[in-house]
Amino acid sequence: MTRDEEIWPRVESALRGLVPVTLTTMLVVLCVLPLGVPLLGSVMPLLPLMAVYYWAVHRPDLMPYAASGLIGLFQDALSGTPLGLSALVYVSVHAVVVNQGRFFHGKSFVVIWFGFAVLAVGAAVLGWLIASAYYQTLAAPAPALFQLLLTMALYPALSSLFGLVQRELLRPA
Amino acid sequence: MRRWDGRYVTRVAAPAKALLQRFGFVVLLAGAFTLLMVGRTQTVMVERLSTAVTDLMAPVMGALARPIESAQDMAEAVGRVFTVYEQNEALRQSNERLLRWETVARRLEQENAALRALLNYRPETLSAFVSARVIGDSGSAYVRTKLLDAGARDGVAKGQAAITNDGLVGRVVEVGERSSRLLLVTDLNSRIPVVVEATRQRAILAGDNTETAYLALLAQNARIEIGARIVTSGHGGLLPPGLPIGKVSAVGDGENRVQPLVDFSLLEYVLLADGTMPPLKPMAPDPRPPEPAQ
Numbered sequence: 001m002t003r004d005e006e007i008w009p010r011v012e013s014a015l016r017g018l019v020p021v022t023l024t025t026m027l028v029v030l031c032v033l034p035l036g037v038p039l040l041g042s043v044m045p046l047l048p049l050m051a052v053y054y055w056a057v058h059r060p061d062l063m064p065y066a067a068s069g070l071i072g073l074f075q076d077a078l079s080g081t082p083l084g085l086s087a088l089v090y091v092s093v094h095a096v097v098v099n100q101g102r103f104f105h106g107k108s109f110v111v112i113w114f115g116f117a118v119l120a121v122g123a124a125v126l127g128w129l130i131a132s133a134y135y136q137t138l139a140a141p142a143p144a145l146f147q148l149l150l151t152m153a154l155y156p157a158l159s160s161l162f163g164l165v166q167r168e169l170l171r172p173a
Numbered sequence: 174m175r176r177w178d179g180r181y182v183t184r185v186a187a188p189a190k191a192l193l194q195r196f197g198f199v200v201l202l203a204g205a206f207t208l209l210m211v212g213r214t215q216t217v218m219v220e221r222l223s224t225a226v227t228d229l230m231a232p233v234m235g236a237l238a239r240p241i242e243s244a245q246d247m248a249e250a251v252g253r254v255f256t257v258y259e260q261n262e263a264l265r266q267s268n269e270r271l272l273r274w275e276t277v278a279r280r281l282e283q284e285n286a287a288l289r290a291l292l293n294y295r296p297e298t299l300s301a302f303v304s305a306r307v308i309g310d311s312g313s314a315y316v317r318t319k320l321l322d323a324g325a326r327d328g329v330a331k332g333q334a335a336i337t338n339d340g341l342v343g344r345v346v347e348v349g350e351r352s353s354r355l356l357l358v359t360d361l362n363s364r365i366p367v368v369v370e371a372t373r374q375r376a377i378l379a380g381d382n383t384e385t386a387y388l389a390l391l392a393q394n395a396r397i398e399i400g401a402r403i404v405t406s407g408h409g410g411l412l413p414p415g416l417p418i419g420k421v422s423a424v425g426d427g428e429n430r431v432q433p434l435v436d437f438s439l440l441e442y443v444l445l446a447d448g449t450m451p452p453l454k455p456m457a458p459d460p461r462p463p464e465p466a467q
Contacts (some may be wrong), residue, residue: 010367029233029234029237031312032234032309032310032312032320033234033237033238033241033310033312034238034241034308034309034310034319034440034441035241035310036241036438036439037438043311044310065201066197066201073205073206073208074226076223077222077223077225078227078234078309078320079310079311079312079313079316079318080223080311080313080316080347080354081313081315082212082213082315083208083209083212083219083222083223084205084206084207084208084212085205085209087201087204087205087208088202088205088206088209091198091201091202091205092202094198094199095202095299098198109260113401123281124314127315127463128314128315131315133211134213134435135361135362139314139315139361139382140382140383142383143314143315143379143382144315147314167362
């Protein structure tokens with residue numbers, strides 16, 4: 001057996017392992033692209049939050065805390081929110097998922113979606129509190145509320161996309 | 174002699190790794206919190222961090238924004254084909270009206286020139302236009318900003334006004350090497366000195382992250398009518414005076430809302446213009462001791 005034969009499968013599996021983080025990073029960019037849809041700029045669904053949640057539930061080994069923190073920072077820098085706001089929110093959501101692992105393990109989709117809805121509410125409240133404290137004024141709650149509703153409603157769509165990726169690219173768990 | 178094989182490393186590293194995985198989030202949360210605190214006080218340092226990221230991403234986002242723009246333009250063009258007749262009629266009518274206005278404008282222009290010559294008046298001119306493409310939205314519920322593909326190397330500076338054919342869009346708040354960030358007039362942190370165009374009443378146009386802005390610090394007895402045009406006053410010298418911003422859309426007790434003239438969701442290009450005053454220089458400290466109050 002030559003060395004090459006040992007190395008390539010490892011490189012391949014390492015690359016596959018990067019898929020969740022890469023995908024989430026791409027969703028951050030998608031979030032801030034000027035899509036030209038009226039009103040969407042301010043209530044863009046939080047796609048990265050869905051991604052962080054999905055991978056923290058289904059493949060926590062491929063989504064470390066540091067990754068959700070860095071993804072949050074990346075989003076803050078791109079969208080112009082106070083640096084650290086999204087990072088704080090994503091890491092918090094991630095930590096709740098990991099520490100309540102038993103609740104999520106092997107549950108049906110509806111339960112997972114419900115869990116996401118609850119955490120999304122928490123994330124919206126936390127984000128709103130941080131923004132209000134940072135700017136020392138009460139941020140308008142309406143945009144955050146619409147963003148929350150859109151985020152909750154779109155979770156099944158994104159979740160099935162991630163499911164496809166997980167089945168096709170990450171089969172050997 | 175003990176061998177430094179993989180098993181030994183695993184034996185030591187595994188518990189450490191597990192501990193980090195279990196409580197790593199505490200470190201990260203503390204880090205993010207600290208960053209937020211630092212960001213409030215050491216604004217410049219944290220800003221540099223975020224402009225470094227936007228500078229890095231500007232070419233990528235610029236490339237990604239192109240096909241979206243083309244698709245929008247195409248959809249618009251297709252939509253126009255179906256309304257050619259109506260549009261033609263509307264244009265014919267507005268052409269007639271504009272021709273009448275032209276006569277008026279020519280007469281006023283001559284009158285103006287003659288009066289200015291009499292007064293020896295020096296007109297204010299907008300200086301240093303830089304055009305920039307919008308390559309990013311905020312995508313957030315807490316800020317109203319746009320990312321531009323021009324930065325310091327293109328002549329963009331903090332405080333410049335961003336305008337389109339329709340009116341004022343906002344101000345430049347962060348400048349990187351090849352990207353910059355625009356604060357829309359509807360952002361929570363936007364405060365712009367304005368006047369009501371017809372009545373010259375002064376106010377501050379303030380944003381609150383909704384789709385419209387409101388008039389703050391308006392005189393108590395001021396009477397505002399729906400549809401009144403709001404323009405920049407130029408007070409403070411940060412923005413050129415007379416730039417149209419919006420129209421009053423709602424009048425109420427203590428809250429007069431202003432609908433911006435620019436549709437921020439369809440923004441593709443903006444012009445950046447300097448204010449009328451040179452940037453402030455820090456004042457030299459006064460060497461004399463302060464006089465005691467009477």
